[in-house]
Amino acid sequence: MLTSKISKVGKVVICGAKGVGKTSILEQLIYGNVTLDTEIHSTIEDTYVASVDTGKGSRDTLRIYDTAGLQGSVQLPRHYLSYPDAFILVYDPSDPASLDMLGGIKADIDKFKDKKSQRKCSQFLPQIFVIVIANMRSRQSSRSANSSPLSSPQIQQQQTDAIESNLTRANNWCARERIKHYTVNAMERASLYEPFVQLASRLYPPQTKSSFPQLRQLTQKTSKVDNS
Incomplete structure (x- = not known):
């Protein structure tokens, strides 16, 4: 809605291995201009701003x-652990x-949170949210592979089985870690909305009304007396 107030x-912070499509996801989500022919350069570091309507x-x-893709044993730089409200x-x-x-x-991420909680009273620490996104970019590459005369139904089935196995493994891991797992395709913009809307909703839940109805009634009565 154009009348919505920011x-x-x-x-x-969005992070992961090199070449998994982090930048493509953000470019498609915000601008909607990514195609199979779009050339995406390797990211060193970049910042995007997304305005999310959560229906509130x-x-x-x-x-x-947006962070540089990680390779081998390279870890996420420590300064990225200190300030985010959430990780993708x-x-x-x-x-x-x-x-x-x-x-x-x-x-x-967990180690940093533990160290931070030891320095401060844990009940005053804001919750840090983590979600996992599976980018089904392989769907696009498999289409071109299927057109190759060297491809075969057996190879295609092996690729499909491997993907399904990894998705199952990811779902099981996320369930153990108690984090949300989403499956998207960076080429399909509509598939990108849910994880970001849900993340914004978790970061900023709607304000709940008082659980004490007597207090609300007293406040209303006091207001009426003041206005009379």
């Missing part, structure tokens, strides 16, 4: 920090190594 800003009557702003971990289900890398990133 109210809050959440800081989000106001728009919440996500400031998303991205992997390619056709690449099991990109999924394995998320375990190390999540462990680093």
